[in-house]
Amino acid sequence: MTTDVSGVMRPVATANGLPNDHYVDERVFLEERDAVLYKNWSGIAVTADVPENGDAKPIEFLGMPLLLIRDKDGDVRVFQNTCRHRGMILVSEPKKIEGAIRCPYHSWCYSTKGELVATPHVGGPGMNTHKDMPRSELGLYEVPSYIWLGVVYINASGTAAPFEEVHAELLERWKEFDLPLYHGGEDSKFELEVNTNWKLAVENYCESYHLPWVHPGLNSYSRLEDHYNIEEYGRYSGQGTLVYRQLTGQDGETFPDFANLSDKWDTGGEYITVYPNVLLGVQRDHAFAIILEPKAVDKTLEHVHLFYAEPKVDEALRAKNATQWKTVFIEDIFVVEGMQKGRYGRGFDGGRFSPAMDGPTHCFHDWVANQITSHRQQMAAE
Amino acid sequence: MSELQSRLLVAHEKDDRAGLIGLYTEAADRANDLIERSFFLTHAFVFALEAGDLRAPLLRERLREMGRI
Numbered sequence: 475m476t477t478d479v480s481g482v483m484r485p486v487a488t489a490n491g492l493p494n495d496h497y498v499d500e501r502v503f504l505e506e507r508d509a510v511l512y513k514n515w516s517g518i519a520v521t522a523d524v525p526e527n528g529d530a531k532p533i534e535f536l537g538m539p540l541l542l543i544r545d546k547d548g549d550v551r552v553f554q555n556t557c558r559h560r561g562m563i564l565v566s567e568p569k570k571i572e573g574a575i576r577c578p579y580h581s582w583c584y585s586t587k588g589e590l591v592a593t594p595h596v597g598g599p600g601m602n603t604h605k606d607m608p609r610s611e612l613g614l615y616e617v618p619s620y621i622w623l624g625v626v627y628i629n630a631s632g633t634a635a636p637f638e639e640v641h642a643e644l645l646e647r648w649k650e651f652d653l654p655l656y657h658g659g660e661d662s663k664f665e666l667e668v669n670t671n672w673k674l675a676v677e678n679y680c681e682s683y684h685l686p687w688v689h690p691g692l693n694s695y696s697r698l699e700d701h702y703n704i705e706e707y708g709r710y711s712g713q714g715t716l717v718y719r720q721l722t723g724q725d726g727e728t729f730p731d732f733a734n735l736s737d738k739w740d741t742g743g744e745y746i747t748v749y750p751n752v753l754l755g756v757q758r759d760h761a762f763a764i765i766l767e768p769k770a771v772d773k774t775l776e777h778v779h780l781f782y783a784e785p786k787v788d789e790a791l792r793a794k795n796a797t798q799w800k801t802v803f804i805e806d807i808f809v810v811e812g813m814q815k816g817r818y819g820r821g822f823d824g825g826r827f828s829p830a831m832d833g834p835t836h837c838f839h840d841w842v843a844n845q846i847t848s849h850r851q852q853m854a855a856e
Numbered sequence: 857m858s859e860l861q862s863r864l865l866v867a868h869e870k871d872d873r874a875g876l877i878g879l880y881t882e883a884a885d886r887a888n889d890l891i892e893r894s895f896f897l898t899h900a901f902v903f904a905l906e907a908g909d910l911r912a913p914l915l916r917e918r919l920r921e922m923g924r925i
Binding site: 572573574575576581583591592594595599600601602603 | 890891892893894895896897898899901902904905906907908909912919924925
């Protein structure tokens with residue numbers, strides 16, 4: 475299955491969107507897994523998933539078994555959750571590693587830094603070494619990872635340029651937010667299971683065009699003309715607002731601001747996709763991340779997390795904020811599920827983009843098309 | 857040994873990791889030969905290592921002195 479993505483890479487005014495098969499065909503889904511999600515820096519979790527040293531959480535990302543762990547020195551790492559001996563899954567549920575990770579099969583043990591530290595009976599009963607089993611060469615496979623704004627990104631293929639290099643412009647754009655972010659805790663995370671291809675969630679998030687129609691509640695204070703497009707071809711895209719208004723509690727209380735922000739953020743907010751699958755939002759007093767977990771070609775799990783400037787912020791206000799965002803994100807579900815259904819219409823040609831309003835969405839399509847093209851060229855050369 | 861064996865089985869059934877460390881150490885201390893002793897010590901050591909138990913370094917040292925690790 476090879477789709478024609480050349481029409482996607484035309485200028486926005488004449489481009490078509492990605493062909494239907496990119497939303498409905500299992501083979502293309504697998505191609506995108508390799509070309510787009512594995513070869514780039516994909517979000518898989520938040521550091522708050524492993525808050526304390528020794529916390530370990532198994533994660534499956536597009537079929538790849540991973541182990542998210544905070545090692546004994548407090549560094550968050552990602553390993554393949556697979557024993558180097560016979561390939562057994564090491565950790566099957568979230569747990570605290572008090573000393574070592576012990577494989578439940580033959581009890582090979584690994585440190586929280588991935589080193590192989592015990593190979594019981596490997597040389598025969600009661601003999602724990604063997605000359606052909608060099609422990610120093612048999613540590614866990616560590617997956618390249620990077621943490622930014624509380625989100626853990628991995629490069630599953632191990633072939634991408636460093637995160638700081640790939641996302642240098644975005645890191646510079648939001649450098650004011652590169653400070654400790656505090657996850658709001660259990661009441662500040664939720665999941666939405668959506669019957670849609672993961673890309674449609676990105677596409678909808680990137681543009682403000684739909685806001686007055688799908689989120690009429692925003693119209694009273696956040697009009698379409700108060701928004702601007704963010705479109706950096708080949709890098710990232712999204713939207714910004716000029717009229718971000720802080721949430722207030724019953725007595726007028728607000729969340730504390732992030733420290734030392736410039737005036738731009740007094741009423742500004744920006745909502746950007748870190749390609750391929752992390753939707754981030756930043757405002758003066760809180761941030762959020764939506765990690766898109768593609769479960770199947772037509773199914774996506776959205777992991778939503780809210781972050782604040784201080785470890786303990788007002789509980790009632792925090793709950794109100796989570797409810798408000800959940801309402802907005804739920805309002806988007808019928809759209810992304812409807813676009814998914816629409817892509818089974820055989821005559822649909824990927825659609826057209828409004829040159830004025832859909833630039834951020836086209837920017838994402840163009841990036842995906844380039845990733846796929848590059849992958850195909852590489853596969854053909856090998 | 858059968859009484860100890862029973863206690864070991866109960867500890868395994870209860871997933872009593874701390875208990876297993878002591879019971880396997882006890883089994884090693886009662887063992888009649890090097891292989892049997894190192895076998896049980898290995899189990900005690902592995903469970904101690906997993907638990908981050910303070911006995912782990914000592915058990916490792918015993919295995920090292922026996923040339924088993």
